Amino acid sequence: MTAVETRLCELLLREHFGELVSRAGTHLVHTGPQPLRLVALGTGLNLDQVKKALCVLLQHGMASFKTGKRGASGPTWVEYTADYAAMLRMLRYTRYVYCAKTLYGDAGELLIEETLQHGQLTMSAAVRRVADRMASTADEGKTVEYSDVAAAFTNLVNTHFLQRWLSGKEEGEGARPEAAPTLVSNETDMYTVPKIPLIGHGKRRLSADSDDLDAHPAKKRKVEEPLPDDGIYWRVNFERFHQHFHNQAIVSAVASKLDKTAGEIVRTMLRMSELTTPPNTAFTQLLASTEIFRSLPPEYGMTKPVLDQYLSLLADDPMEFVTKSGESGGGTFIVNLLKSLKTMARCTLESIVQERFGSRAARIFRLLLQKRHLEQKQVEDFAMIPAKEAKEMLYTMVSQNFVTLQEIPKAADYAPARTFYLYTVNVEQTARFILQRCYKTVTNLIARRHHETKENKRLLEKAQRIEAILASVQASGADEAQLQEIEEMITATERQQLENLKRTVNKLDKSEMQVDETVFLLETFLQASRPQ
Known part of the structure; x- marks a missing residue:
């Protein structure tokens, strides 16, 4: 849990639940599991306020509790733990x-x-x-x-x-009450x-x-x-929504790489297995081509030979989103979920490098992804970029943690003349770095939105009061002259400020949602890459 994630959790809790819940939740994120009185002591809140804050966190699944005991006959206490992943959701x-x-x-x-x-x-x-x-x-x-x-x-x-x-869990009659329910x-x-x-x-x-x-x-x-x-x-069920988002991303990637019809075929395959595929699995279940053909919506009007051609095309595609695993039933196919995640994560990293450092740096980055390890001279030759420019781009990406430099010595003294210097890309490490930058970006967007709203608080309150007056007057059957007079209580300058504020807040909200799409993809990729 980094400082950026903690700050983001604090802002999200304050925005959704208020100051008390934010203080209690952030304290648990900082300290880890703690009993009720230590939470009250650390936050400076009284016990009633801490109880209400913890009730909110437990109600929304952002905290959990467990009982502990000091010794065989010692006192039993209850510890509360924050779930920062649920807060970030x-x-x-x-x-x-x-x-x-x-x-x-x-x-x-x-x-x-x-x-x-x-x-x-x-x-x-x-x-x-x-x-x-x-x-x-x-x-x-x-x-x-x-x-x-x-x-x-x-x-x-x-x-x-x-x-x-x-x-x-129901307790039997006459049983001793537990410190916390099971x-x-x-x-x-x-x-x-x-x-x-x-x-x-x-x-x-x-x-x-x-x-x-x-x-x-x-x-x-x-x-x-x-x-x-x-x-x-x-x-x-957040995992089910995340599965749906992942499937939609796969369909969009296939449709953009091949065509819309191929995307709809993959959508049908994913829909057939979405309820039977467990979360965090690498493949969908086996799907026969005849079953896929029967499950296709009739409005597509696709014949069996055309479907077989598309399935062969998908199976032979270098993206390897669809893999052929057998010949029974006209051919059995699976959707490679883990491979699709890795491919989409790599494409996301490539696009970020291109936006930040230019197309030539993206060419070097893509080359390192394909070749794994290359010396500087090999990078210059394969990418067909002048030595000075290639050196500058490599050093820039190394300093920004997009590319890593690995030393392989010929002898134990690590002498530069007898050492190979290989450039490589650690995809998981780079994805973690980009994910932290995304969290920082979202934190800045939320803070900026709060600042804009706070700066125009009086104007917003005035606009809300006038809207309430207009609604009540319209309900009472007022004429147009009275409505016009009420509307003129907001001057043209104030109306322009409100329009600018609305435009700014909408832009910040839209940017926040776009960054969250990258956050979701990288989070899902890193979660799937962890050893089970």
Whole structure:
């Protein structure tokens, strides 16, 4: 855990959960596992504040706990540990929500959004919240049935984008209470949707709802009655989303290298095995060409001979995204997930070198990737670049940690005249270096966005007040003259400042998402390259 990652975790926690959670979470990231009182002592917060902060982190899966004991008969304590990887995933929340919207529409988008906001939710609570939100924005006279939202929830579970969260282990009667509950997971029920009656439709939220509940205690008690799926909580399956993003990147790479039809064939192969392929595996399951042909969407209108030609072309391609592994069933094929990750990571590094140092440096970098080890004279000859220019580029990339220099002595004295100096590229080391630079970039983008918002805080508050006044006046049926007079409360200069601020914040948000795409690719590559 580097200082850059710690700083990024601190900014993300403060942005999503506030100052208290940020202080407690950052302290655990710095110190490692600690009991409650040490966290309170280290952060300067009182015990109640630390308990609330830890509850938020545990609710969102960004912290865990375990019990410890000093000696056989000593006291038992509970230690809390921060999960910084889960904190860094907050960068990708908008991408998860957009992916759900693309696959399952507005209902899927809001279900994932509500689950991310609350960390974990029961099915009935999520369905009702989403139905109410959709009803509030729907046209007059249009209703949103609970059954429709429940169908989208079931689709998300069946495709493993949602999964059950850990549940507490039941204790026998008369058993001594534990210092902390024991959480267990049932693999068989991980993707089993409970059968609960969800009858009704979403309700528009009115300002008088809270007053109505206070005036009718019986109605309030009815609302607080336990639901049939109480205790069965669901959370977002981040590994499944990451698998989907990885598959989309493979499809895009194949489509750009060959054509769109080849990309759709690979998409079909990945879709056939996405639920049966375990995470962090190197290959998909074996797929026969006849099965691939039957699974192709009929709108493609592709014949079996054309499919066989495309599969042969994919298997012979130097990228090796698809590999032929047998002849049964018209030929069996697999998608090489690990090889595709390495290829895409290398292409990303090559593009970064080209943007930073130019096309000739990218040619040298690509040459070192292909040849593994080269002397300076060999680099000059193979790359066909003048000696002075090649030397400058090599030394620049060595100083920037993109290229490493390896010394191989002929004798034990390491004399320069009797030593080979070989240039090489350590892909994993370079990927780690670029990943840290990406984290630093995202940290700067978030800090800049906060600075821009803070500098224009008064103007933003004024604009929000005027928008609220306009909404209330329009609801009361005001004429155009009154609306025009309210709108003129913001001067032309202030309106221009608001437009500039909006443009700047949008540009920073877009840059943050683009950097996160590189972060995701490099993180996935480094995770897959670790020895299992």
